[in-house]
Amino acid sequence: MAAEQTEPGEALVGPTLVVGAGQAGISLVTALRELGDDQPVVLVGDEPESPYERPPLSKTYLRGEHDRASLHFRDSGWFAEHGVELLTGEAVVDIERGPTGGRAVTSAGRRVDFTRLALTTGAANRSLPVEGAQLEGLHSVRTLADADRLAPELRTAGHVVVIGGGFIGLEVAADARAEGASVTVVEAAERVLGRAVTATLSDFVREAHERRGTRILLGANVVRLTGRGGRVTGVTLADGTELRADVVVVGIGAVPRTELADQLGLAVDPAGIVVDEHARTSDGLTVAAGDCAVGPNPFGRGLPGPTRLESVPHATDQARAAAATLAGQPTAYAAVPWFWSDQADLRLQMAGLPQGADHEVVRGDVAAERFSVLSYRNGLLLAVESVGSSADYLAVKRALEKGMTIAADAAADSTVPLKRLISRPVDTRSS
Template identity: 40%
Template structure:
């Protein structure tokens, strides 16, 4: 049993692996125990719905480190088990294999779990969720044999798996409860563009749809039934209706929990020497002035580096602006910033969305809350500077490609009307 000098990381995904890496690069030479319930060594999740699912990138590219890296850096990597309980008083965790570990510091990087559909037939064979490598493997095999699938949910996972299925020649029907896919995230102006993207690629997109049942024959899904009585046949059903943070451990241990483990800007929880990072962390963001939980890759990449440094007593705070990206068909997109649903008053486009290459900016009171570049590259730093600047920007200049973004980001507040 590791003693109370050990730094224990619960969760062996990207966030856990990057925390372990940072501890070593920052000079910590004590015991580091990285615990995860999967049997694969830590890997990144974006390839599961992008390159790996499409077959354009190999499995090996998904892994965070080579297999020998953990031993070379004296990381005690324990796979196929999980932290099952936390005792903050004794400063120890219990594992699924019956063992117990003492800790000096504990990082919760337990991630999130796909939400399950609460409808009849949801547990039939042929109903798929996407979170792990094995899930992506099953979908790849399904796309090789299926002729038609139904995707439930028009979020990022739903739309990326839809694009992969269409690339494999599979007919796809997407069922979205809202008026448009990605409506809550992007707002009507840009959500409409993603709807048009998918319909242009032959997707049967049905918005405002209410699912009542997944139908099956012989224990296997063969379609879905909608509230209006419509039945849609399918060889498989893919569910992408969001995720829930794996904060049960923290809640059971008495930590402050609310849409994840609530932590401060140093990623410290309400319990001494327990931090949280990645999908499970609802962190106070100094730039935004609110607690936010970000489920995207960049957060799982960067946030645990701050957490590891804070665990070592460094004076740090996590204030990176949220960032995410997607690849769908011939569209590549990057998004920087954070917009509370309905909290913007206009969207400004730079370039023609109909051309397939453009930028979009969400504004409130003239200030840029977020920016998105579509098939336009090497502008993320300028977009980030615009969002971080927090000063009013002239909308006409923002829409004008002749005005450099860097110039707009540098303008003082009194330089615009």
Template identity: 80%
Template sequence: MAAQGSGILVVGAGQAGISLVTALRELGDPTPVVLVGDEPEPPYERPPLSKSYLRGEHDRASLVFRDRRWFAEHGVELVTGDAVVDLDRGASGGRATTASGRVITFERLALTTGATNRLLPVDGAALDGVHAVRTLADADRLAPELLRARRVVVVGGGFIGLEIAAGARALGSEVTVVEATDRLLARAVTPTLSEFVREAHERRGTQILLSASAVRVHGDGSRASGVELADGTTLSADVVVVGIGVLPRTELAERLGLLVEPQGIVVDAQARTSDGVTVAAGDCTVGPNPFTRGVPGPTRLESVPHATDQARAAAATLAGHPTAYDQVPWFWSDQGDLRLQMAGLPAGADRVVVRGDVAAERFSVLSYREGVLLAVESVDSSADYVAVKRALEKGMTIDADAATDAAVPLKRLITGAHAAPSS
């Protein structure tokens, strides 16, 4: 039988966890909160870990969201370096057990458990010199090795892999990116932007290998020295970085008997899980999104804005006045001197409009389906990005033919809403 609790337990002290706790206090909910994180550090920013932090441009203190005083002043007990390993709950509350043996009772529960990196499933992947970046500790291990490395192989052509590749190249390393699919960033961006990103990295001296799979990491028994590909090629490497995606952390949700899919913990628009009382937010969840624009099925997003906005919806639900999570998805990625900004979801597009100068690396790609604006991908074109994001937020659109004229600011072309495209 679950214990009767009197407070709120938030499991997971990443972006979603700290955002949820902050939103609770902004909403005026005074209920005592226990925020539990398995890392020894207080909640911190993750985006710089694959970019400026690796280059030594951020110190550790600058990454921290809140100091210890803030938690004390706001009635939040922060528990770090101790993972919740078991959960039990009933209608009136529940109890959690941590790895250290501590028992925490609660009345209301939020799961912001995040995700964990996919492991490279090949021989040699556990050798020294093979890295993945998800946590501050990961970045601390990689940073000094990147400074010394002459040859770096990055396995995975997603955002994290490309950000690290750009940083390693800027530090003077010879860099090769190995991507198993036929284009970079295939799950997140249009083929048009994928091709531009490939060419841009190659212009900066990075070798990009598409439709190439790593089958083994070579080494001397202790440290990696190269990556063997499926075609028999072996790439020499002082450092190997793996960025092949993440897996949502759903173990605790499964213990509670909540509905879980391979993509994550299933939530509704108010961030409620299948039991109707537990909420979940961030990288661990999958749920409805109004900006899929006719593409069926729930959506899982991995981004700081998503974690923050969904956490606010979860906090409102916990505070007793549920509010639908309906924010426009937006993202950014700094890959060396390339600044990519994206708003909306381009999946399902039947037309793309390119405006600006691709050769000068200053342009935007607008995606449409059945004449309805879906998304924008901008490279050094912040005004286009802002205009499309604003149009999407207002349920409005921009005529595709008019958008081709780069001399006309997109903000002048925003017009009334169109009907959503069909499924």
């Protein structure tokens, strides 16, 4: 689904150029219009699709439960009505700017002149740096095209190996088990979801997948993929273990796409394009948002310092801050991070950031797969992780959004709804 486009080589003049047509890009454009900004916009995406939802790709879409058309955020009429020129299937390959604007050139040779610039370039999946990585049957999941390639193979595979025990890897593993495949997850770290969740939730998730028939290998490193006739047939681990594989799915993290920021001379570190609380980059003119950007912790609780989050709510909220900056109505990006993951019949819901916690409270029944983990630092509520306990999740999310807390000793009593325990306002920037 693509909007009508001008011919390659024809110059476009758009006061605002938005590079990257993912969640952050479409959110930024939408926010500009909601703020009353009516200047022309050129939105450029290197995929042939118009902007679409990514979370269903490793969940309902991969299982065939989500139709393709409903993934798209807007139809072509919306772009025309709102004065947005959408360029799909083109990457910006060259860009330069000065104090009053600049020019970009796309892979099709199209020139785009602009006065305002936003980088919402997203991230790219890390590739697997081992022998055999060129074999057919090796997949990753980030784009609609990725999911379209993987889905039919997943439905017929007898043996699936998932490399990486992050959210995407575990969601795909659950999908493969639902299709009847024998599934092994290979994780190099000592626990799954290690960078994102508490050890309590991590241990539960591993055991829950194992109860459902998935084999999970921790502290395991892949050294080689083996194949026959150009197609993968197995995975070799560092300890010599050989795993049979008809399909291999790699989910070992993502790398922010910062090439254009480098070209512009913007401040970039390994975590992404450096921005402030208003989504401004180091030149004070360009904005950046979403998976490509790293900035101040928008939550204000827990560990201080630069933060890069990969989630739909983060991309949306930071993009709104970027739009406000471009529109001359700067508003600091300050929001409670939240996230969800569907894995088989499990729904994990998280709000806040548990990193830096010094105490946790588990309420509910872990064995019954209905519980919540509340994380605290210096007695202040930081986060909740809920499994089958949406009421707990919603109560904590709302408390955090209002700058409130819940006393740890009271939270342990699962017979008392958390919404009744929300207490005094706190300074969310003080800890």
